[in-house]
Amino acid sequence: MNTELRALSASEWDAWFGCVELAFGGVPFSPESREMYASLTEPRRAIGHWDGAECVGTAGAHSFRVTVPGGAAVPAAGVTMVSVSSTHRRQGLLTSMMRRQLDDVRAWSEPLAMLTASEPGIYGRFGYGAATTETKLRIDTTRAGLALPPGTDGVRVRRSSPARALAACEAVYARLAADRPGTPLRRPGWEQLPVNDPESARGGGSPLQCVLAERDGEVTGYVTFHVRPAWEEAGPRGTVAVRDLAALDPASYAALWRYLFGIDLTTAVECSNRPPDDAVLRLVTDVRRCEVRVRDGLYVRLVDVAAALEARGYRTPVDVVLEVEDAFCPWNEGRWRLTAGADGTVTCRRTADEPELALSAADLGAAYLGGVSLTMLAGAGKVRELREGALASAALAFSSDVQPWCPHGF
Structure with a gap:
């Protein structure tokens, strides 16, 4: 070199x-x-x-x-x-x-590094683990309807330009980002990303469009999208390509989906990146009319094991000794006692105690955000249980009520 x-x-x-x-x-x-x-x-x-x-x-x-x-x-x-x-x-x-x-x-x-990978096989040797997934959807809107929750009719939807709506959309994003693991909080300047709209990135579709959901004059959700017109001999076959969709409550969320399903001259809605627990799969009346593909999303690397494990919360109290293998960042190698109390206090300290779970830094990164189960990793031979019962208690503690998701690349 x-x-x-x-x-x-x-x-x-x-x-x-x-x-x-x-x-x-x-x-x-x-x-x-x-x-x-x-x-x-x-x-x-x-x-x-x-x-x-x-x-x-x-x-x-x-x-x-x-x-x-x-x-x-x-x-x-x-x-x-x-x-x-x-x-x-x-x-x-x-x-x-x-x-x-x-x-x-x-x-x-x-304490953390994270990335989205162009190829999934590259970064494992540097201690990154696939910690989130993203869902790609294509919904046939001619054959699938929506079972709307109460209050949907009370939500107003209105068109806006992405630029005019930007501040309101960012406020919704910020409120939701605080509740979903894996979501970056956008620093000044990053609000440009969701409205960047070069013609070359539209896939033959329209300029970026925006629709807001409102209740009592407050913006409670938004969707940005392109429309890709298409025609067959039998009639229109256009596609609505969703870029971002977010809402603060179920009714606003459903109102935005109802709008997308009803756009003239279209027969399908596509989404390239939705969370794995996206509620739309429970709104549609026929999930078999939804093509669903799941792929890897955010890769996470614990740069400082102790600081990273102490920074997050745990679903249940846990006291476990982890033996971490980390040849690329050897300062993380060794045994760590992770203790999370019922009062929310968390400590992670080096210990000479006997290990109870053994895993690599990459697999600890995969489990860190709560979307990849330690039990599943153990089933793949990537986590070894060294004390009976340690795996079940740690897996429950590491899990998350909300599936982690990264809504955009960087």
Whole structure:
């Protein structure tokens, strides 16, 4: 490896981002998307490999706070823009960037790192575990109806432009983000992401549209979407492509779905990323008319095991000794006693006591947000129970009433 790894300077951003574009197929981002990502990049938290004047490797880390079980907002590095030039593969560039980045995150006292992966097989060796799933839906609205809850008729829906509605939509997002593990709290500037609407990203659809749900003059929900017109000999076959949908109560939620089902000249509603426990699957009258595909979502890495485990809440009291394997971040290796009391106090301390559960850092990351059961991981041979009964009690304590979900990439 004959390259230099260093932090990014603001003047190098174009070359750095150009490496990202090339690694992801070479199709340039739209000017508006480039401007947005340039504004969101934190240069001191971005690194690159340089071969002379050419950038050949990239990795960034947004400074996020993410909701965890129990409702706390925990500092987390949002790992992004990871790429290696095809001319420099198998030379250790990715490993060196992951090493530098996790060392930096530890120095920043951020107990978590998280990312969404372009390919799921890449990041496990660096201690990341798949902690959330996302659901892709296609609903045949000609054959599936909606069983609406009481109060739906009392909700007003009205059209707005995404830009005019932005503040109201962000207020709804912020209220919901505090209740769902895995959801990043949006920092200033990130409100640009849900309304960024380059023509190249519309899939042949309309410009981004927005509809608000209101009750007593208060915005209680919103949906943004594109309409993709299509026609067959027998008539219209348009599709409503939902980008974001969120609501504060069941009636507002149902009113937004009723609006989507009723858009003229369309026969289907598509969603590319919905939570795994999305209530729409209980609203539809015929779930067999819903094509459902589940895929991996957010990957989580515990950078500081003790701080991360102490930052979240637990569903039930628990006292368990974990033996953690973590070759890539050896400061996490060893035995940790995790104790969560009925009063909400949590401690995680090194111990010489006999271990009761053994697992890798990647599998601890997968279980961290409460959506991946320790019992399921044990069934796959990834968690070993060393004391009878330890698995059941820990699995219940780690679980979450609300399924974790990350509503957007970064």
